[in-house]
Amino acid sequence: MIVSGVFGGGGINKIMRFVKLSIVCVVVALVAIASIKALANSPDTRNVSTPVTVLELFTSQGCSSCPAANKFVRELDGAPDLLTLSYSVDYWDYLGWKDTFGKPEFSEHQRTYGKQFGGKVYTPQMVINGEIHAARFTRKKVRTLKLDNIPDIRIKARDDGIDVQITPQSWLDKNWTVTAVRYRPGIQSVPVKRGENSGRTIKLANVVQACKEIGKIGGRESFSTQIKSLQPGEALVILVQDGKGGPILSAANFVP
Structure with a gap:
């Protein structure tokens, strides 16, 4: 009688329809929340390039x-498949100006490169793919050496850090070093x-902000690690080299 009075005739059917509709709304809301969380926690593999x-x-x-x-390097910046990085050394600070970078x-x-190049360290020094060095190159020479980009490097940005994965190449015996280079894309100006x-x-x-070896790969093992998230305005390069300071085998560039 109470149900009939409140909902009129067929009150039970109306209640059931109301309950079903409420359940559907709750399920839809839960699915939406789960999707939002999954999207927030899913790895971001966009904006990763493989320079040659x-x-x-x-x-x-x-x-x-x-x-x-x-x-010369500024004018090269932005060329397809080319990545330039500027490292400011500190051993000339005694000349009267402390390099701000x-x-x-x-x-x-x-100096690690210098050991491979017969101890030669100087400024300016350009190193291409960890293989050749000079104070100056022609544009044509810069594009002469190209990376095979083996092994494959995967960079995945998450809310809590950045995953770095290097796919194993089972047919290769390895003595590789993995280096993470954080840099600030674009042009930086400093009045001296x-x-x-x-x-x-x-x-x-x-301009490079930090350069750190984050691991080694030996034998036939794979490599996986997580590093801290980038600071605003930073980008990340992962370099795989044949030994410490050796030729670069593969590179991956992540610009958020």
Whole structure:
């Protein structure tokens, strides 16, 4: 009687329809929430490229020979399949100007290459694919060496960090090093007030913020690790090299 009074005739059927509709609404809401969470936690593999040429420039704001090389690299930046990276070394700081981007780890990275090149370390020094070096290259020469990009590198950005996975190549015996390079894409300008470049504004492309070896691959094993998330404005390059400071075998560039 109460049901009939509230819902009129056929009150039970109306209640059942109401309950079913409520259940459907709840299910739809739960599915939507789950989808949003899955999207938020799913890896982001977009914006990952595989350059075939990697040019690393070792430079210094306190070196009077470097601005021309800096300009050359700036003009190359953005070319298809080419990645340029500018490392500021710190060993010229005693000349009167402390490089604002310089870090000991960048000088050490250059010295590691130097051991493969017969101990030659200087600025400006350009290294292409970890194989050849010079103070200056022609544009044609820069594109001469190309990476095979074996092994395959996967970079997946998540909310809690960045996954790095390197696909094993079972037929290869390996002695590889894996390096993570964080850099700031675009051009950075620094007015120099002392030293050899006093009064000049130094402009650098793709300034490296950090360079760290994150692992080794030996035998026939695969590689997987997670590194901390990027800071705003940063990008990430993963380099796989044949031994420490050896030729670059593969590279992956992630720009959020």
